[in-house]
Amino acid sequence: MNYRLTKSERLHADKLIKELFNEGSSFFLYPFKVLLLRKIELAGQTNQVLISVSKKKIKKAAGRNYIKRRVREAYRIHKQILDSDGMLIGFIFVGKPEMSFGDIEPKMIQILSKIAQDHPEKITKP
Numbered sequence: 001m002n003y004r005l006t007k008s009e010r011l012h013a014d015k016l017i018k019e020l021f022n023e024g025s026s027f028f029l030y031p032f033k034v035l036l037l038r039k040i041e042l043a044g045q046t047n048q049v050l051i052s053v054s055k056k057k058i059k060k061a062a063g064r065n066y067i068k069r070r071v072r073e074a075y076r077i078h079k080q081i082l083d084s085d086g087m088l089i090g091f092i093f094v095g096k097p098e099m100s101f102g103d104i105e106p107k108m109i110q111i112l113s114k115i116a117q118d119h120p121e122k123i124t125k126p
Contacts, residue, residue, distance in 0.1 A: 005076040011048040011088055020050065020088045029111050031095020031104070032071075035088075036115065042086025049075060050090040058097045067093050070101045074108035081112040089115070 011017060024037035035050075042048075051071050053064040071091055091111075095103075 003076060005049075005072060005079075006046075009046050009048060009079075011050040011090070016048070016088055017050060017090075020090050024088065024090070027114070029107060029114070031093055031099060031107060032111060033092040033094055034111055034115070035090035035092070037088040039086055039088065042088075044084075045086045046084050047079070047082055047087045047089055050088075051075075051093070052090065053093045057094060063097050067095075067097070067099065067104075070099075070104050071108070073101065074105045075112075077105075078109050078112055081109070082116050087115075 011020070019039075020035050020037045024035045026033060026035045028034070051068050053067045053071075055064065058064045058067065071093060075091070
């Protein structure tokens with residue numbers, strides 16, 4: 001099993017990020033708001049992930065980076081729960097700044113399991 005989180009697995013294209021926010025479906029599971037979008041053009045490719053922490057919620061950059069590292073690690077370890085089918089996934093952290101990895105990891109497992117079971121995302125046509 002490949003536990004790396006390569007650049008191809010990170011959502012960084014402006015066009016795709018806008019599509020995710022405009023057309024994607026979402027659900028909330030504390031401490032995350034999760035955005036999902038499955039694109040037919042990306043079928044068979046790796047899932048792409050966006051991790052965001054609000055500047056309004058956590059003022060200091062060091063605190064935001066701390067949370068992003070924990071979320072990225074939790075996703076990286078448990079990403080095999082999802083099938084690799086070209087989904088765009090956005091994790092928006094809305095929890096408390098003092099959350100530890102022990103608090104974040106079980107929530108990430110719940111979220112990935114929910115996505116794997118439900119697939120509540122919209123399917124967009126080219």
